[in-house]
Amino acid sequence: MTPAPTPTHLPLPVSPSTRRSPLEQQRLNDALVALHEQQIAFNHVLGLKVVSAQAGAVRTELSMRPDLVGHYLYGRLHGGVISATLDTMGGFALMAALGEKFAHESAADVMHRFARMGTIDLRVDYLRQGIGKTFTATAEVTRLGGRIGSTMMRLVNEEGVLIATGCGTYVVS
């Protein structure tokens, strides 16, 4: 059993009066999606599609394809595809959280913050065979510090079977 998340896990709320407008928020979300789906070249190779860019509820999908197969006998996802997907999800969750932490900033200013982000280290647990048609990755921000952020990630298939989990540490500024 896991304890309920506390307010310290997530950035402090910004008062509505100083928060970026809904239009500007949409610009940020669109920029986040473009960054993950197009500008990170290898994500494009994997075919990752962002389903939700909302802070605290990020979600990405990945569709099975022959060239993502690892084990030559079983037609399951290559471990590297899984680790790349979970690595990306952790960073994505932190970007969305930073967008919330700096909710008074423009989309452009927030995007500028991501130039220095990077993964420090990553653990992946390959729990069950990566068999399925569509895989969904999620991530929880367990800490967003001034310099370092930490996340826990999960990958499930279309039947909800937990395929893999991960923990990542990232430089966030």
Add this chain to the structure above:
Amino acid sequence: MTPAPTPTHLPLPVSPSTRRSPLEQQRLNDALVALHEQQIAFNHVLGLKVVSAQAGAVRTELSMRPDLVGHYLYGRLHGGVISATLDTMGGFALMAALGEKFAHESAADVMHRFARMGTIDLRVDYLRQGIGKTFTATAEVTRLGGRIGSTMMRLVNEEGVLIATGCGTYVVS
């Protein structure tokens, strides 16, 4: 955000007719508590106290003491105390899950299964300073296979602040 757990995460239920009696279940719980609090010598050094031995909801408490301090300036828990506690919690969660998986077996037979258990590897993320009076550790079984089990663990203080998380892989038979 984390997806809802699926039935594959936990052992299949045993039909009530073949399940061990409530008295025998209490014997198993008592044996689990004695194992963790007394027979594992180093847990006794740490002062770990089992709050719940129920499968799917294991919980242990640890009280702050001067000799558990790590950093000589700040009076916070030594990282080794945290990793030892989370390591133990992962194994404990798997023991409770095995008690449920083999719910038709006597307490003695289940306890006999634990003789070969051991940690294969462990990751700990030290998210926030280990400051507090009482720390609570929990663990989620993410996979219970025939030979290998995996868990995710959390440690919070008495105010619910998330101090550390962990991931562990264990030999379970």
Add this chain to the structure above:
Amino acid sequence: MTPAPTPTHLPLPVSPSTRRSPLEQQRLNDALVALHEQQIAFNHVLGLKVVSAQAGAVRTELSMRPDLVGHYLYGRLHGGVISATLDTMGGFALMAALGEKFAHESAADVMHRFARMGTIDLRVDYLRQGIGKTFTATAEVTRLGGRIGSTMMRLVNEEGVLIATGCGTYVVS
């Protein structure tokens, strides 16, 4: 500083009289290379090339290409490419070690053993930016048990700069 490796890290030597012939060993090496470069589809996407399949000294090369880029500003390797490469290297080192442990078996019999291999969990440390033209991955078998194997991996660029390290745990039978 790392202590000198001990005999327990590697499989026991097989007496020359029962060891497979040089021709059969070449068949095994060729099969290992074909498995890693061709049959594991995602390795083929990455473009991994085996330089040495010798037990205790496995080595793989990876050439930089635009679609392996992660960070959209800096032209460095995607973390997922690095984790996939190190994951593969750990498994490859264990396969070569199994080929030595069962040095009396034919290449076909050894290859048959690999059908059940898989990564249990993996840690990757991204130490420096993945910048370079050619990357070399190596792996050390730290334990080869009957059921579980453990490895430590390294990735350097053509100037010998240490880009990343990893630790992996694998099912080996």
Add this chain to the structure above:
Amino acid sequence: MTPAPTPTHLPLPVSPSTRRSPLEQQRLNDALVALHEQQIAFNHVLGLKVVSAQAGAVRTELSMRPDLVGHYLYGRLHGGVISATLDTMGGFALMAALGEKFAHESAADVMHRFARMGTIDLRVDYLRQGIGKTFTATAEVTRLGGRIGSTMMRLVNEEGVLIATGCGTYVVS
């Protein structure tokens, strides 16, 4: 096989003319030993003894005692003792490396730098049973950055059997 370490793994050498005197270096080494053996309370509980505080070759010993036992049947080291020891060794190796990086500073100035150090995350691989009389821990600094340091650690018994390895990430300033 592991590639030869490159100059980038270690801090740049300081010219002899600006380097602290041998007497001041001895003061730093003594302060490092006192910090690890006495001031970190939990290390004192474990009984860790520093054998070498030399940058690039740090080494600590731990003697078996009944209260360090984990598994109640086999008399082997508790996993938490191993993880605490490796965690400490990684930090110790980074402290010694910082002492070399800032070799022009006084012992007091270098020690002052350690006030903000802390472990971010740690992985431990428990390779073989922790059986023995005396255990030796070593650590290699794989990166010493301005803010973050990374290490790989090893624990062997008195016969040189590799008991455990670890990887750690630390805040170094």
